[in-house]
Amino acid sequence: MESVNTLPIKLQPSNLRPIAYRVFSKKHGLNIKTDALNLLTEVISYKFSFDWKGPKSQQFLEEVAKTWKLEDRGLFIDAPGLKQVLKEINTKSGSLDSSSVYGSRSSSTTSEPERAGRSDTLVDSEEEQNINWEDYFKFINPDQQPHCVFDKSRKQFKVSPSTNSKSKSLIGTLPNNLQNTVELFNNRYHIIYDRLSRNENFQKSSFSSISTINKSLHNGSANEITLIKNVLGRDGSKFILCGLLSKDANDSCILEDSTDYIELNLTQTYKTQGSFYCPGMFVIVEGIYSASGGSSNQSTNYIGGCFHVSNIGHPPAERRDASSENYGNLDFLGIHKQIGNSTANDKVLKINKYFRRKLATLEKSLVGHKLVLLGSECHLDNFKILDGLKKLLHKLENSIIEIMESEDGHVPLALVMTGSFSSSPLTTTNSLVSNISNSETYKSNFDNFANILSNFPNVIKTCKLVLIPGKNDPWQSTYSLGGSSLNCFPQKSIPRLFVSRLERLLPKGNLILSWNPARISYLSQEIVILKDELMNKMKRNDIIFANDLEEEKENLEKVLAQSEEDRINNLVKGGVTGEHIPIKIKHARKLVKTILDQGNLQPFLRETKLINPEYDYALRIEPLPTVMVLNDANFDNFEVTYNGCKVVNVSSLLSSTSRKLNYVEYYPSNKKFSFQELYF
Template identity: 75%
Template sequence: MEGANTLPIKLQPSNLRPIAYRIFSKKHGLNIKTDALALLTEVVGYKFSFEWKGAKSQQFLEEVAKIWKIEDRGLFIDGPGLKQVLKELNTKSVASASAHRSHSTESGEITDKATRMDTLIDVEEEEEAINWEEYFKVINPSEQPPCTFDRHRKQFKLQADSKKHKNLLESLPNNLQNTIELFNNRYYLLFDRLSRNENFQKASFSSISSINKSLTSGNIANEITLIKNVLGRDGSKFILFGLLGKDAKDSYILEDCTDYIELNLSQTYKTEGSFYCPGMFVIVEGIYSASGRSSNQSNNYIGGCFHVSNIGHPPAERRDVSSENYGNLDFLGIHKQIGNTAVNEKVLKINKTLRRKLTSLEKTLLHHKFILLGSECYLDDFKILDGLKKFFHKLENDIIESQESEEKNTPLAIVMTGSFSCRALTTTNSLVSNISNSENYKSHFDNLANILSNYPNVTSTCKFILMPGKNDPWQSSYALGGSAMNYFPQKPVPRVFVSRLERLLPKGNLILGWNPVRINYLSQEILILKDDLMNKFKRNDIIFSNDLEAEKENLKRELSQDNKERINSIVRDGGGGEHIPTKIKQARKLVKTVLDQGTLQPFLKDLKLVNAEYDYVLRIEPLPSVMIFNDVNFDNFEVTYNGCKVVNVTRLLSPSNRKLNYVEYYPSNKRFEFKELYF
């Protein structure tokens, strides 16, 4: 029997073929290849010994078939794919199997069958050392697998028709159907996250007495109710979840998958530490009134009004928890590129054993670092060019010193963020002017190439990642450098403008990134975004009546205090560590809002144009390991929320003095160092 201390047996594939055919082919419609049958035969012989024909062995084959079909791996079971499925099954049994592990004897240690199976599957990976360079990739949106959330299966799936998808990507982001799906996908994904949160679980009662006790005490579970289910229940209290927006009469509404309802926010208290803007998904608590609707509503509106007492955001979930719930999918496709997985495989998985190895390896690479220069790197500004000369000169000397001391403290990549021109590259009515504008823009990168040609160690060892801004082509040709007409994600700087820079750098060292862009470094996902998020949140943040009342009370209290009391209050708050600078509070609000919303653009289409076909690129679910904002209208900051470290890198050149701003990131311990270089 399984689990007994019996030696494994050596089976032949011909022995197992009839059973495998009956279970895989006749019952589940799958075809097993020769290499997969050989692997399965060896595993069954190790795991079940002389009971390889028994019920437990057949149940094991059933589980393999079910997982293969659930993960939609195709009709043909191959060796590499089967190895991944077996490792998943084995992970669940190793913990219990280790409790029965046999002890050493004079003739040697006889390990249990779970350990034997684990060794059998992992032996190839143990022998082959991991090359960290294979797991360091820059992933643009065009290279990221287009995974969408399936609300019925509660899992992500890969879009099957890649050619059709690429054609759709070129279309303008004004397709109504795509826009509707954009918000639908966000809604169902956030609702699925809430369903796992212990604060929003359905009530369960074991007896009638417990029901009566709950009703009399008022301790009703925080179950989220669909809007359609509140109709006809006048005066009842509910918790709703949906999209916050406005109707044609400028009244606030909440919309979910079933209906919408007007909101009365006159007595609303918000959960502190977040922004609240139209286009965000929020949780509201309050009382439904069948007759409390606004007079602005049309006559055929019978939904009543929802008087909101409290409003908040759907709380974010840690990266490891989300990854586990969604089957440890590889959303960047990095492991598919490296492995021998079939090109048409529809489910990308991250092996847990490999993830642990990558995490352990990155902790040993203490000398690895990334350098992120501040944004608005105007290559037509002589001050910035002088600053870049000083920066690259310093970096060249540092690389030479590290090579002499064998520390190898060389940056893996230097991220340069646009706009790369002070003025937008726009079209004119004159063909001569168009050519002149393009030539001027190209000359900016020629200037950068001239500077870098003096620093051979920098160019030969570092990758350069260029991320565009609002003044960069071709988007600037119709947006005229304005952020309102820019849509996300933004395509990279065209290669035609960087030909000289590309010839200077070794092949593969110049990477033209999109905005946003992701970097996969071993086990980490690093997301870089350039946008004026803080200004957008502040301009569109809802001002609640209770907020105004609180401000008035604070103002009255301050005016009633004399100078001595006011000074003592400030000293007391500062000395006790309770006083938090306003900019830190604002940074925390920004980070919490974006991560809770699970998207980089939690706005309506009138605030930010989003290419709906690229919605999966803007999704941050699961959370990245690290997020790097490039918001030039806000200071540098570093905030950690739910295990995700978020930093902001401000403008490259300080407007008040000749000071260059940049950040160094050390992925081995997720440490950021903000640097300033005077020149």
């Protein structure tokens, strides 16, 4: 807020009380104490003068209320807390002098214990210190990540008290916790519904003027999302619904929201192109409610009727910066809490914009950093792959030596290796001797790799080695037998007993045993790495609509009706204008859009993918990450950017047709990827 260039006036708290009540109490459910009202009156007098009733003044009060709620300061606004909020608002507006808002007297009244006890924002002293980039380059597993749960009533995230609980079950076995299983989809629904409430296309209609009323009447009903329970008794009316797409016992498609469920008729449905539609995803449907029809009308606990869907689409994703702002710039990874030595365990740090800008500025200056991410299925029992890894390590060793001599180049900060690290699953047998033999063989694979790595001392000193497990790695493979559908997500890291020689070889802290999915915090960036066969899963479970079949039939008839010359000309024309897009690029874009719109790495029903509800928050990608790396060995390499999130797929490490190693290099300073092929 900018100060008004007029002399301040002397307001009385009684003058401001009605406006404060309307903004704080009536609109935001807050109560302002007398001392806080006195302080706020002084601020408004100084800042807005004779315009204290104007829109800028009310906008300022709105910002105070929103900041107070975002920082979870309680229902009662007191003077000490208000002073800190005013200081933060003034800092965000670009001024670092807090006295310009509420005078030099108020800035000195906050005691040192109050400042030391606050754990929800970064302290000023930390902002002014020189930032060590190594403090903000971390690998975070789900058990280290704060368990943030969305509070649907307050529209904000809070930390679950079970974050560090030792009662959590092992990741290899599903807990018998029905409440967590139910809440898994409820949390996803409320987060998506909250995101849609901020989307301008789904705002509730506001009749603030005659022109607005006329426009609404002319265009029909606004794009408001209706709860399913509210369609009952409104036969023949048109609605927009949002909910979970699933199937009932009759194999009919149904839509569920927080109030009820309704059967869907998809015979005349047109889908929004560029997305997959699988059971377990949250979708938006537009159509007409019919009180008759449907195969579930005989059920006593069903509202009855059927919803004839005309259009179906996904809830559009929101850019990372917008989501972060709406959720109070929370540090969902807990990085800044660790560095700030927070004394409270029940809150998550908030990263103000000033500090985030400092991280981004430092990030851009570190042009010599890079991450090396290998393709998946790094089978260490395959001699071809071991030969390829020798060649790659030799290349990295030489590049590091050149950098040391010339002080120019890109230092590999981490070498990320993605499993499975065995070509066959580590399974149990009836014989104890066979069990020991299988485990020893698996361990010997890592021992052989450690022997190879020992020949490259500069790589050992410089690079962190990150191991991300696959479906054949222990311990899940002992019961899943390498089956992807039986692999529980998130998947725990490889046990240390198998990599003891690697751990002794590398400097302390340089061996990272990561979970799947893995998260990397690099200064202002969040990088998510997932190993899964997502593309095949999407294609297998994608719902085929009747209109899709008719459209394909019409397109085929048009192609067959063309002469050979016309087909060639259309193909050439499409290649020149860009209308003809390869099918693999289309599928890549569909996959990326679907995952990011859903805001979850596994948007499927439990029948399709087993999810441990204790760690479901680790699969959430909302706010969107900066970068997401998919390791789908069954699909080609690609790079797609959607809503500011850059998504790449790194296919299988070893080419099936030649001795060619597939990997990618990522340069965080400019967020660029470089796909590499190394022949050996």
